[in-house]
Amino acid sequence: xxxxxxxxxxxxxxxxxxxxxxxxxxxxxxxxxxxxxxxxxxxxxxxxxxxxxxxxxxxxxxxxxxxxxxxxxxxxxxxxxxxxxxxxxxxxxxxxxxxxxxxxxxxxxxxxxxxxxxxxxxxxxxxxxxxxxxxxxxxxxxxxxxxxxxxxxxxxxxxxxxxxxxxxxxxxxxxxxxxxxxxxxxxxxxxxxxxxxxxxxxxxxxxxxxxxxxxxxxxxxxxxxxxxxxxxxxxxxxxxxxxxxxxxxxxxxxxxxxxxxxxxx
Numbered sequence: 001x002x003x004x005x006x007x008x009x010x011x012x013x014x015x016x017x018x019x020x021x022x023x024x025x026x027x028x029x030x031x032x033x034x035x036x037x038x039x040x041x042x043x044x045x046x047x048x049x050x051x052x053x054x055x056x057x058x059x060x061x062x063x064x065x066x067x068x069x070x071x072x073x074x075x076x077x078x079x080x081x082x083x084x085x086x087x088x089x090x091x092x093x094x095x096x097x098x099x100x101x102x103x104x105x106x107x108x109x110x111x112x113x114x115x116x117x118x119x120x121x122x123x124x125x126x127x128x129x130x131x132x133x134x135x136x137x138x139x140x141x142x143x144x145x146x147x148x149x150x151x152x153x154x155x156x157x158x159x160x161x162x163x164x165x166x167x168x169x170x171x172x173x174x175x176x177x178x179x180x181x182x183x184x185x186x187x188x189x190x191x192x193x194x195x196x197x198x199x200x201x202x203x204x205x206x207x208x209x210x211x212x213x214x215x216x217x218x219x220x221x222x223x224x225x226x227x228x229x230x231x232x233x234x235x236x237x238x239x240x241x242x243x244x245x246x247x248x249x250x251x252x253x254x255x256x257x258x259x260x261x262x263x264x265x
Contacts (some may be wrong), residue, residue, distance in 0.1 A: 003043060006052040008037060010035075014056060017106050021064070021098070022134050023257035034067075035060040054112055057102070057205075075148055095119065096134065097256075099127035104249035132252060139255035141187035142163050144180055146204055147219065148172040148196035152240075156190055156219075159247045174199035174207070181208045189216045215254040 011032070018028030018251055020214035039059060095117055101126065102113040114121040143160045145167060149154040153170050168184045171177035173195050181189070189208065191201040195215050205216050222241040236254045238246055 003039070003046065003052070010053040010056050013106065014060060017057070017101060018060065019054050020101055020236060020253045021033060021252075031060060031067075032065055034063045038063060048114070054108075056117065057106070057108075057116050061098075061118075075195055084104055085184060096115045096127040096131035097155075099124050100131035101253065103128055104243075104245040106251070121234060132248065136163060136252065139252070141255050142168050142184075143188045143190060143251075144168050144177070144184075144186035145170045146172075146177045146191040146195070146201050147188065148194075152192075152219075155244075156247060159244055160190070160251065163248060163251060165251070166229065171204070173194040174201070174204040177201070177204040181214075182211065188215060188251065188253075191216060191218050192216065193220045217250050219255050248258075 008081070014035070015029060015032050018031045019025050019029070022028045035056070037218070039056075042051040047058050048248045050058070073146050098117050099113055099119075102108045102116055103110065108116065110124045111121050113124050119127070141151050145153055145156055145160070147156060147170065153172075157170060158254050165188070168186045171180050171181040174197075177191070177195075189205060191205050195201055195204070201218070205218075206215065215236070217238060219238045219240060219242070238250050
């Protein structure tokens with residue numbers, strides 16, 4: 001099997017990581033493209049002593065570390081999310097965010113995360129705890145949950161409240177979701193895709209976003225359907241079945257880029 005064939009299944013998830021790390025679909029995808037270009041240009045430098053996915057993320061990290069913080073960005077080219085991210089990043093330790101995303105969202109072990117960001121394994125848990133504490137201290141939001149499975153909805157609601165956020169409501173259909181959003185505008189939306197009446201959570205989100213901007217996290221058992229590279233895709237996505245830590249990480253990252261809770265300069 002060629003290297004390209006080995007890496008192909010992992011690219012949708014690397015795009016997810018890049019977008020969560022940067023808070024921008026275009027910016028995150030740019031780093032993924034740079035990663036692939038680096039591999040194509042020098043395949044002999046690709047790490048061959050580790051799992052292909054680990055080598056792929058390691059290459060991404062090398063690209064990220066070589067450019068992040070050194071780029072001269074024109075303020076006119078920075079969207080609202082990136083401006084918010086920059087304000088928050090000034091108050092945070094970058095390594096702690098990477099440790100959080102790699103373990104809680106991408107599912108890497110502590111040892112693998114340590115390899116990827118080049119720290120001792122003993123430091124990872126402390127970095128993750130630091131990231132959660134830093135983000136939670138900066139962000140508070142009112143959350144709309146769109147989920148038709150009662151047990152999952154209750155679990156998500158508990159996680160949201162445990163993080164210190166308020167739940168504005170739980171919707172099980174597209175129409176109910178839109179009505180709740182219009183009645184009590186949320187600061188974050190957690191949306192399943194397949195809803196109770198066979199309506200679509202994607203359509204519900206489109207209807208809501210047509211009225212006002214709000215960060216959205218999609219929940220799905222089939223993430224590859226939303227990460228095709230052929231149409232607008234979500235920045236934040238949770239795969240079912242999910243771990244509580246994954247939901248916490250996704251919520252923290254979505255709110256990290258939300259202007260309504262942006263730190264005052």
